[in-house]
Structures are given as structure tokens and as C-alpha cells.
Amino acid sequence: MNWDNNTRLAVALLFVIGYLLMCGGIWWTRHRARKQRALLAAGDRQSWLIAYASQTGFAEQLAQRTVEILKTAGIKTRLAVLSDIDASDLEQTERALFVVSTYGEGAPPDNGVAFASKVVSSGQATLNQLHFGMLMLGDSSYSQFCGFGRDLTTWLKARGAQPLFDNVTVNSNGDTKKSLQAWQHELSHIAGTNDAPDWEGPTYQQWILTARRELNPGSAGNPAFHIELQPPHDVVADWQAGDLIQVLAPSDLHKPRDYSIASIPSDGSLHLLVRQEKHSDGTLGIASGWLTHTASVGAIVDMRLRTHANFRIGENRDRPLILIGNGTGLAGLRSHLKARAASGKATRNWLIFGERQAEYDFFHKEDILRWQDSNVLEQADIVFSRDGERREYVQDRLLSKASEVRRWIEDGAAIYICGSLQGMASGLNDALTEILGEETLARLTMEGRYRRDVY
Incomplete structure (x- = not known):
């Protein structure tokens, strides 16, 4: 094709104009997106983030009541599980209230693990704009009393966040009513009201x-x-x-x-x-x-x-269940097996239970044998630590069944653990980490497929 100079110049100009229009379009799209993000962030900053991490559900209930008080005063709120929050969320928030419990000796509750591992451990957030209040729940019988709440406070301050008031501490072995009144007092200042509803739980x-x-x-x-x-x-x-x-x-x-x-x-x-x-x-x-x-x-x-x-069946209703416990922890597992038997559905259940001696300590043996006969229990591993030549515990039996555990998880199973915190719970967590890998176990926790009722 033979073009004269004028034609070549016209074509070149069209290419240049087209390129400039394309660049302008990209700039405008990005500018509009930045503007939308800025407006969203501004909206978030006008509201209060109420974040909770709860093992038994009590901290979650208190977080919900906190929201109710602020909403009554016309204050916008955003309620979130701590593990659903990332660093960018906090960087776009100016006002936050944290309601967190502690699991065992200073560890985060299950629904705070992801936040602790991904956000706190990275240490990269800049939170100079954030003002926060903290309600910590714990048990003073543990040496690391309210350890997670204290660690979270230290991390927030290190990133530049500023406390609105001194932390409020609830000790399950102390006067919880007085502590909750102190939290309500701080909320009253925020809400500008003194007629907050009574926070005492249901009457006995x-x-x-x-x-x-x-x-x-x-x-x-x-x-x-x-x-x-x-x-x-x-x-x-x-x-x-x-x-x-x-x-x-x-x-x-x-x-x-x-x-x-x-x-x-x-x-x-x-x-x-x-x-x-x-x-x-x-x-x-x-x-x-x-x-x-x-x-x-x-x-x-x-x-x-x-x-x-946290220990209800929830969205795991139709999933296979791996139920693991020791001693009186059989109680929480028994209620789930009774519910599964009553429903007549979801009979893929695997019980792993540990005690001392079969002759004396086979709690609710009749129930377990009946569930096996009726196929409510597809599999049952009852471990008696004092009956063999060497002591075997539920975590040992779990490790010996590693391939089966992985197969059940691949089939969509959820894991429920009930029993002693010392020894069993930590041993099972280590065993599951070895069997499934740390990332998979963290994912199961996030999905609500790894649930614990330990004490």
C-alpha cells in the first residue's frame, strides 16, 4: 500500500490521539476507583469498628451488646470477627472497640488466630489515625491472664494506635458484674447516654x-x-x-x-x-x-x-464429623451424636475418645455401642491409656490414623474437640498440624470446621 506523506501523517495523528484517549480512560478509571475507595474509607471512619475474638461465645455476646448500645444512640457500627479483619481495614478505621478473650496460656481464641498470625506477626500496619478501647476477658487461674488482650494492646500501641481509656478486664474468677459496669460506663461516654440497658445475663x-x-x-x-x-x-x-x-x-x-x-x-x-x-x-x-x-x-x-x-453444629450440619475428646469432655460430643442420631441424617461420624481403663472408665458405653450398631458411628476409636504396655492417648491414636484423617477432611469433614486444655488440646493441635499442615488447619479454623470446647 502506497501512502503519501499527508496520509501517513494523518494515520500517525490518529494513533497518537487514540493512545492519548486510552491513557486518559485508564487514568479516569483509576481516579474514579481511588475516589470511591476514599469515600468508602471516609464512611468507615465515621463508624465504629466493633471487633471480637471469642472462644466460648461470651465475648461475642458482649460485642453484640456493645453494638446495640451504640446503635441506640444513633452511632454507626460495624461488627466483625477479628480474623475477618486485615491490616488495611484497620488503617482505614479511626475508631474501634475490641472485645477479646484469651485461650489457655495467652493464646488467641480460634477466631482470632488468623489475625494474630497474618496481621500482628507481620507488624506492617500504620495505625496513627486509630483510637481504640479494649475489653479483655480471661481467667486469673492462668499465669498469662488476659494474655492475648494484653499482646493485642501492645501491638496496637506499637503501630501508633492510641487508647481511648484504660483497658477493662473481666476475670471469670472475680466480680464480672463490676467489670462490665466499667465497660458500660465507657460506652455511655461514647454514646452520650446514661440509660444503657442492664448487661447482666439471663436470670438464674x-x-x-x-x-x-x-x-x-x-x-x-x-x-x-x-x-x-x-x-x-x-x-x-x-x-x-x-x-x-x-x-x-x-x-x-x-x-x-x-x-x-x-x-x-x-x-x-x-x-x-x-x-x-x-x-x-x-x-x-x-x-x-x-x-x-x-x-x-x-x-x-x-x-x-x-x-x-463456636461449638454448635452451625454450617457443618451436613458434613462428616470427627469428634475427639477425653474424660468428661465426652459430654459435649455426646450431645452432638444424640442430635445426629435424632435427625436420622448425616451418619458419617467418627468418635475418638480417651480415658484410663476400659473396665472402669468407659463412660456411656451403652450409647456408644448402640450408635455403632445403628451406624450413627461409622468409626469409633476408644483409647484407654492405662490398659496397654505403653500409654496411648487420643493424639497418639489420631497420628496412627493420619491417612484416614486426611481422607475425611478431603470429604469435607469438620473436627470438634471437647475436653481438657492441658495436655489433650495442645497435643491434638500438634497432631493435626503434623497430619494436615499448618495452612490447612488454619483454613479449617477460618471455615468453622475446626471447633474446640476445652477447659
């Missing part, structure tokens, strides 16, 4: 102790009891598998004790599996001693139901 009801039997007479361990309770005649008791109760012993009315529920409402009564605590001087634990020994059948028990969202 007078249930009746209707049955009690020892499950392990002759055991080398402390006695463990099956206990049944009936609600008052005018109360329709409703709970879900995985939930807890709080019990007030008559001699210790300010310190409720949590117990995992071992039954479902259709059983007709609420069941517990309680180990009798014995001190070195021979005296019994206040709550366990009262429930298992001092209180007579027919006695009144002051208690209330407590939702445990």
Missing part, C-alpha cells in the same frame, strides 16, 4: 436435680457422675447440641461454673458429665462437690443456659 432459674449416678466406681481417677436436671414447671427449656450451662453453688454465688451439656431437649432432661474435683487436703471442689455429693436428689440447682455458638 431453679432447676431440680432429678438423677445422679457414678459412672466409674473403682477407677484410679476421681469419680465421674452422670447428672440429670429438670427445669421449673413454667419454663420450656431450649438449647442446642454444643451449648453450656452455668451453675451457682450455694456457698459461692458470685462465681458461676460452666459445664458442657451432654443431652438434647428431646431427651426430656438436661444431662451433665461431672468429674468430682478433690483438693490435696481432701476437700471437694465447690461446684463439682456440691453437684456430685452434697446436693441430694430433688435439690434445687440455680443455673442458666448459655449459648456456645
